[in-house]
Amino acid sequence: MDLNSGRLPWESTLPEIPAYPVLQEDISCECLIVGAGMGGAMTAYKLSLSGLDTVMIDKRTVGGGSSHANTGLLQTANDKSLTSCIHTYGEQNGVLFYRMCQRAVRNILKLQDKLDINPHIVTRPSLLYASRPEDVPALRKEHHTLIAHGFDSEFWEADKIGANYAFTKPGAIYSREDAETNPFRTVHSLIHKAHAVGVRVYEHTKAVHFKFEDEGVICYTEGGRIFAKKVIFSMGYETQEMKKDRGADLINTYAIMTRPLKKMPKWHEQSLIWETARPYLYLRTTHDKRIVIGGKDEPLTDPQRREVRVLSRSQRLLEELEALFPELKGVEAEYAWGAVFGTTRDGLPFIGPHPDYPNCFFIEGYGGNGTVYSMIAAELVTDSLMGKLRPELELFSLTRSAKQVPTQAVEA
Numbered sequence: 001m002d003l004n005s006g007r008l009p010w011e012s013t014l015p016e017i018p019a020y021p022v023l024q025e026d027i028s029c030e031c032l033i034v035g036a037g038m039g040g041a042m043t044a045y046k047l048s049l050s051g052l053d054t055v056m057i058d059k060r061t062v063g064g065g066s067s068h069a070n071t072g073l074l075q076t077a078n079d080k081s082l083t084s085c086i087h088t089y090g091e092q093n094g095v096l097f098y099r100m101c102q103r104a105v106r107n108i109l110k111l112q113d114k115l116d117i118n119p120h121i122v123t124r125p126s127l128l129y130a131s132r133p134e135d136v137p138a139l140r141k142e143h144h145t146l147i148a149h150g151f152d153s154e155f156w157e158a159d160k161i162g163a164n165y166a167f168t169k170p171g172a173i174y175s176r177e178d179a180e181t182n183p184f185r186t187v188h189s190l191i192h193k194a195h196a197v198g199v200r201v202y203e204h205t206k207a208v209h210f211k212f213e214d215e216g217v218i219c220y221t222e223g224g225r226i227f228a229k230k231v232i233f234s235m236g237y238e239t240q241e242m243k244k245d246r247g248a249d250l251i252n253t254y255a256i257m258t259r260p261l262k263k264m265p266k267w268h269e270q271s272l273i274w275e276t277a278r279p280y281l282y283l284r285t286t287h288d289k290r291i292v293i294g295g296k297d298e299p300l301t302d303p304q305r306r307e308v309r310v311l312s313r314s315q316r317l318l319e320e321l322e323a324l325f326p327e328l329k330g331v332e333a334e335y336a337w338g339a340v341f342g343t344t345r346d347g348l349p350f351i352g353p354h355p356d357y358p359n360c361f362f363i364e365g366y367g368g369n370g371t372v373y374s375m376i377a378a379e380l381v382t383d384s385l386m387g388k389l390r391p392e393l394e395l396f397s398l399t400r401s402a403k404q405v406p407t408q409a410v411e412a
């Protein structure tokens with residue numbers, strides 16, 4: 001699958017990119033991770049702490065898949081509001097899902113001090129504004145739901161938004177405890193650390209075929225076979241080429257990063273910004289005074305068409321940016337890209353085993369919070385491999401259907 005088009009920003013932020021060999025022999029391991037993006041990286045790091053003999057392969061280079069297109073927002077709130085999650089999955093599971101996201105953001109923030117390559121993870125608040133006056137009642141309700149369940153939330157009226165930003169909107173939720181990251185540096189820093197403590201990493205090593213047996217899995221690559229007792233598939237959106245999930249959809253999305261600005265516009269605490277409209281627009285700043293803005297989702301097209309559309313979609317994103325911050329008139333994008341993006345119909349990622357693939361786990365962090373889901377997945381899958389029961393996996397089951405709303409999940 002051709003995942004990304006246009007000019008992406010992150011490689012230029014890591015001058016000495018760690019490189020890993022191509023697999024050229026038969027090897028064996030306790031656990032094989034297929035895919036060195038955010039999902040694989042967080043899991044490799046967690047497994048390295050547990051001491052499990054682990055191998056990681058990627059058909060591209062580390063971080064060269066969708067994680068390369070990631071805009072780096074880390075939030076507790078999801079594409080689906082807490083109110084809506086409670087409505088769909090019941091109060092216990094809706095709140096559990098949000099708590100797991102909150103804990104994952106906190107755990108990602110703790111990584112910063114443990115890694116040798118700085119992943120540039122910084123705490124940020126979030127502003128979720130009402131795109132239209134009609135959205136205000138639901139946003140106000142969401143604020144009350146968040147507060148009732150112990151999540152941080154302030155409701156801001158239009159005048160408070162106008163006092164703190166260059167724009168005004170009919171209402172907003174302002175919440176703390178979110179974060180931003182440089183996704184490429186994060187993936188590399190995690191894998192670099194995992195490799196340093198024994199995880200064997202191979203790039204340009206494509207898994208072309210698998211043989212599933214009772215005692216393990218044989219993974220065939222062009223350079224050699226890998227005999228693994230367990231396999232974790234963290235192949236991102238390309239998992240859909242191997243095993244189509246009925247509840248998953250792929251679309252196109254777009255983003256730009258501006259040149260560094262001389263002066264930041266009126267932008268309270270460099271918050272993450274997003275909105276109630278669907279598909280939504282989202283924005284953040286970077287440590288070197290740039291602005292990242294993304295959105296303009298559309299149905300999946302062929303990669304050639306997406307490549308052509310990067311120009312017109314990035315122009316639309318610049319117009320949206322100028323509409324919010326008029327003082328930025330004439331601002332230029334240094335980077336503009338389009339990419340495949342995966343969502344699920346019920347708003348939850350897919351994480352866990354699948355009955356057709358014995359000895360395997362899947363990590364499919366589809367949705368706008370893919371990095372947060374990667375952290376949730378890394379914890380659940382690592383614990384499961386180490387023999388610890390994680391009933392929360394039921395919430396993210398690959399075989400769930402709308403009628404099978406889980407009721408047993410409990411937070412460990």
Ligand SMILES: Cc1cc2nc3c(=O)[nH]c(=O)nc-3n(C[C@H](O)[C@H](O)[C@H](O)COP(=O)(O)OP(=O)(O)OC[C@H]3O[C@@H](n4cnc5c(N)ncnc54)[C@H](O)[C@@H]3O)c2cc1C
Pocket residue numbers: 034035036037038039040041057058059060061062063064065066067068069070071072073074205206207208234235236237238253254255294338339340341363364365366367368369370371372374
């Ligand atoms: C434009 C854009 C903006 C986004 N912004 C955000 C954001 O702000 N915050 C957020 O949390 N999420 C965001 N996301 C989502 C986020 O990028 C993804 O959820 C996340 O990067 C997925 O990581 P992954 O490891 O699952 O997939 P990937 O990063 O794609 O990694 C999978 C890897 O598997 C490898 N692979 C596939 N098949 C094989 C094979 N057969 N053999 C060997 N290797 C294989 C691929 O080469 C790839 O490197 C964004 C996504 C896009 C496209």
